[in-house]
Amino acid sequence: MIKYIPYGKQYIDQDDIKAVEEVLKADFITQGPKVPEFEKKLAEYCDAKYAVVFNSGTSALHAAYFAVGLKEDDEFITTPITFVATANAGLFLRAKPIFIDVEANTGNIDASKIEGKISSQTKLIVPVHYAGHPCDMEKIKEIADRYGLSIVEDACHALGAKYKGSKIGSCKYSDATVFSFHPVKHITTGEGGAVLTNRDDIYEKLLMFRNHGVTKEEEKFVKMKEGDWYYEMQFLGFNYRMTDIQAALGISQLKKLDKFVERRRKIVEIYNKAFDYNPYFDIPVEKDYAYHSYHLYPIRLKNNYKDKKKEIFQLLRRKELGVQVHYIPVYMHPYYQQLEYREGESPVAEEFYKREISLPLYPAMTEENVNFVIETVFNMFKEATK
Ligand SMILES: *Cc1c(COP(=O)(O)O)cnc(C)c1O
Numbered sequence: 001m002i003k004y005i006p007y008g009k010q011y012i013d014q015d016d017i018k019a020v021e022e023v024l025k026a027d028f029i030t031q032g033p034k035v036p037e038f039e040k041k042l043a044e045y046c047d048a049k050y051a052v053v054f055n056s057g058t059s060a061l062h063a064a065y066f067a068v069g070l071k072e073d074d075e076f077i078t079t080p081i082t083f084v085a086t087a088n089a090g091l092f093l094r095a096k097p098i099f100i101d102v103e104a105n106t107g108n109i110d111a112s113k114i115e116g117k118i119s120s121q122t123k124l125i126v127p128v129h130y131a132g133h134p135c136d137m138e139k140i141k142e143i144a145d146r147y148g149l150s151i152v153e154d155a156c157h158a159l160g161a162k163y164k165g166s167k168i169g170s171c172k173y174s175d176a177t178v179f180s181f182h183p184v185k186h187i188t189t190g191e192g193g194a195v196l197t198n199r200d201d202i203y204e205k206l207l208m209f210r211n212h213g214v215t216k217e218e219e220k221f222v223k224m225k226e227g228d229w230y231y232e233m234q235f236l237g238f239n240y241r242m243t244d245i246q247a248a249l250g251i252s253q254l255k256k257l258d259k260f261v262e263r264r265r266k267i268v269e270i271y272n273k274a275f276d277y278n279p280y281f282d283i284p285v286e287k288d289y290a291y292h293s294y295h296l297y298p299i300r301l302k303n304n305y306k307d308k309k310k311e312i313f314q315l316l317r318r319k320e321l322g323v324q325v326h327y328i329p330v331y332m333h334p335y336y337q338q339l340e341y342r343e344g345e346s347p348v349a350e351e352f353y354k355r356e357i358s359l360p361l362y363p364a365m366t367e368e369n370v371n372f373v374i375e376t377v378f379n380m381f382k383e384a385t386k
Pocket residue numbers: 056057058059082083085086128154156157180181182191192193
């Protein structure tokens with residue numbers, strides 16, 4: 001019997017366990033040396049100048065939006081096909097999300113629709129590399145430059161991905177890039193996140209935002225230093241720190257990242273071969289410019305099957321496949337509906353939601369697991385369409 005296969009989960013080995021154990025026996029379990037070590041290695045991996053780690057991807061988004069200067073009554077442009085955190089993090093700063101419709105095949109923000117929604121309030125564009133497929137960053141950067149807007153990439157799905165040969169996280173086309181280290185993502189620290197940037201001013205703000213808006217650096221003091229105990233709080237920040245326990249796990253996981261992505265791509269190759277030209281659903285695409293890191297394997301039901309999604313989803317769940325749906329368009333949630341967002345505003349995204357199901361995909365999947373998914377999916381469609 002094959003037991004329940006989730007849509008995603010972590011891969012932890014003995015090296016990871018040892019790394020965590022070592023920190024537990026060391027002097028510092030938080031605010032110690034493992035955090036800066038993880039940051040240095042993450043920045044190196046991504047070809048960026050700086051990395052600042054946080055206690056979640058959500059707090060990393062909050063910090064990144066703050067650091068690029070997003071504030072009350074500003075607007076920021078993003079996609080409805082994302083986790084709610086992408087939009088919520090802007091609401092934390094009392095800014096207003098403007099949702100742009102998506103491309104039907106990648107599920108990514110449709111860059112050609114951005115310009116029409118830019119207003120005098122717009123400050124920021126937040127592209128989300130859905131499922132690990134990079135957005136068309138050259139186009140997005142061209143628009144941002146023309147209108148003087150910042151760009152923060154929500155790359156929570158896209159650690160290890162590349163756009164036109166450059167690593168996502170290198171910030172070649174953005175001011176900052178955000179990752180999450182939740183267990184379903186490419187590498188994990190339990191909970192955790194990071195912001196990558198090449199800009200000194202953003203880096204300084206991120207460090208302070210993570211630590212209550214406090215600085216201990218004398219050259220930054222506004223008032224006179226009153227003694228060696230002295231520190232200053234200069235704006236309202238949070239305790240968004242990552243522990244050294246988590247950072248040690250992150251360092252150990254990062255060593256395996258390329259292998260994880262290769263394994264994900266290998267599983268996708270097997271899926272694609274089995275599912276190519278099937279009559280039931282479309283499989284994910286990888287555009288010429290993209291190196292896809294496949295956080296998810298989102299299938300899209302064809303016309304004849306999209307009205308049966310609920311039934312198909314439930315049948316798969318009953319057969320021990322932990323399928324999931326990514327995502328309910330953000331503005332369809334009750335909280336957003338009581339703001340000023342209305343059903344129908346992003347028709348392609350709503351259609352995407354009606355069709356999409358994510359099949360299980362994670363590096364620890366065995367060949368047996370992969371074959372079980374393929375068989376179960378085919379059997380189920382035959383059953384559902386008899
Ligand atoms: C996971 C995720 C987040 C939030 O990350 P957490 O670490 O869970 O806070 C934000 N955006 C997207 C697209 C995500 O997938």
